[in-house]
Amino acid sequence: MLMAHPAVLRELIEEYEALELLHARQGKAEVRRRMDDIAYILCVATGTRDVDAALIAARHRLPGAGVKDDSLLTG
Numbered sequence: 739m740l741m742a743h744p745a746v747l748r749e750l751i752e753e754y755e756a757l758e759l760l761h762a763r764q765g766k767a768e769v770r771r772r773m774d775d776i777a778y779i780l781c782v783a784t785g786t787r788d789v790d791a792a793l794i795a796a797r798h799r800l801p802g803a804g805v806k807d808d809s810l811l812t813g
Contacts (some may be wrong), residue, residue: 742783747796750780754793 742750754776761769780792784799797803 741799742796744800747780747783747799750776750783751793751796751800754780754789 754773757769757773757776760766761773777789777792780789780796781787784792784795786792786795
């Protein structure tokens with residue numbers, strides 16, 4: 739499987755989180771569509787099937803991700 743560069747993953751995570759806040763405040767359809775697009779890209783880039791798993795997997799691939807983060811996968 740091809741692995742996305744950590745810088746790309748970081749940008750996708752940051753954009754998804756920013757859009758998530760915007761969607762919570764405004765609820766606009768175009769924000770939701772962009773979130774869906776980024777979620778799909780994250781899923782493909784991480785080999786996962788849902789955005790929550792994709793976000794966790796992407797965060798684990800970032801520099802500085804530590805063992806303490808593994809608790810997210812077992813809960």
